[in-house]
Amino acid sequence: MTKVRILLIVLMLGFVTGLSWADKLYYLRHRPVQGRVVGGELYIDPERLSDYFEPAELRRIHTLKDRVTVDNASAGELGPGGLVPVLSVAKRLGFVVRSNDAAGIVDIIPPQALIPNSERKLEHATKLDGSKRQEYQFAAVRMKKVLEKLKPYDDPEFTRRIRTIGKKVADVSPLGGLDWYFLLVDTDVPNAACTGEGFVFVTRGLMEMGVTDDELAGVLGHEVAHGVRRHPFKRLDLMLELNQLIIDFNMVQAKVEAADTTDESKLVGLRAQMGQIQKRARSISHRLENMTEYARKDEEEADVLGMRYAVLAGYTEGGLGSCLEKLQKQMVAKFGEAVLAEDLSHPPVERRLKILEKVRSSWHR
Structure with missing residues (x-):
């Protein structure tokens, strides 16, 4: 002892x-996304989807027995233990995935972030x-x-x-x-x-x-x-x-x-x-x-x-x-x-x- x-x-x-x-490092809306990477896809627990996606986006996502859909179109098969392929889901939602191998960073960029700052209306954060x-x-x-x-x-x-x-x-x-x-x-x-x-x-x-x-x-x-x-x-x-x-x-x-x-x-x-x-x-x-x-x-x-x-x-x-x-x-x-x-x-x-x-x-x- x-x-x-x-x-x-x-x-x-x-x-x-x-x-x-x-x-x-994977980032979505400034938040680091923790999950399992298999074959170039990032898988997360379906319960974590609400940590990264907005309510309006979540309403478009549906997890079925063996796959996940966005707007009723397939967004890929579920991974081990029912994990969700978040990169595929994000792309179906209109997000852009940009990988920077030199910096070791992958950005999952929402459609709104691609709008020029001068045209973007920022929402007020919850107090x-x-x-x-x-x-x-x-x-x-x-x-x-x-x-x-x-x-x-x-x-x-x-x-x-x-x-x-x-x-x-x-x-x-x-x-x-x-x-x-x-x-x-x-x-x-x-x-x-x-x-x-x-x-x-x-x-x-x-x-x-x-x-x-x-x-x-x-x-x-x-x-x-x-x-x-x-x-x-x-x-x-x-x-x-x-x-x-x-x-x-x-x-x-x-x-x-x-x-x-x-x-x-x-x-x-x-x-x-x-x-x-x-x-x-x-x-x-x-x-x-x-x-x-x-x-x-x-x-x-x-x-x-x-x-x-x-x-x-x-x-x-x-x-x-x-x-x-x-x-x-x-x-x-x-x-x-x-x-x-x-x-x-x-x-x-x-x-x-x-x-x-x-x-x-x-x-x-």
Whole structure:
């Protein structure tokens, strides 16, 4: 038991880079689609259809014994366990599927998203009550701690731009119904960060770089995406999982030590429980070992989603990339070429720019 505890503590501290993710990321209406990929088709549980499709679209979809139909026309056979071929269904509904192999991204784009921004009428998001959302409250507490170290900065024009653009970008995100707070803090370090859903701060240093509205929209979209995808809380979730694993291990270990070794039926049950704990431990171990790589993937995901939010809000698609280039030039001017080396948690700027360019190119095919 002592060895296991030591191993877990070592794993907790050993956030070293491991294997990178290999699976493609599938997105439908800004939401990552989780499912099984078989033969180029993405299959999901039929109960998950309502997570991605609108009520009017769902009324056109019908799941039969061995296949699914859209407008009474076949949209493909069901997969193992009755899973629905979501790519085929989306195409029947008029969606466009765009695969970007270089970026590892597949966009499932609804017909409305293909309409130019100038002609599109955005729907108002359903109002969400932050007081009833635990992570919203946690994010508020974290923002309060930030403000204890970085004091608010009084600049009416900077503040107006941050709040106006931030609201536009947040409104088109899946959490547009929340009250989002965009704050300006006093430090000359150019930066922006999200403490969790609903709370973003921007530094005086970033605004004094002379960022344009499009660049600011790209940055704020990136931070809103972090909040939407729960990136600030992923490490906390993992630590809570680890804590529960230790508790469960101690409970089963106590049962093993107290068990009657002649009662084979009880021993079989305890072995099964220990096997489940070992399986959970391997999963947590893998995620801990790859924490740095996951953090980089989070940044890349926030880049892509943030760019989408900015575009939906009416800003140009190149804003975030332009701001990243400005930041890189400023850092090189201050600290030399060494800053171009990979950051522990952020992908190299060059890689981020290439991914954004790949995604933009796929939009214009």
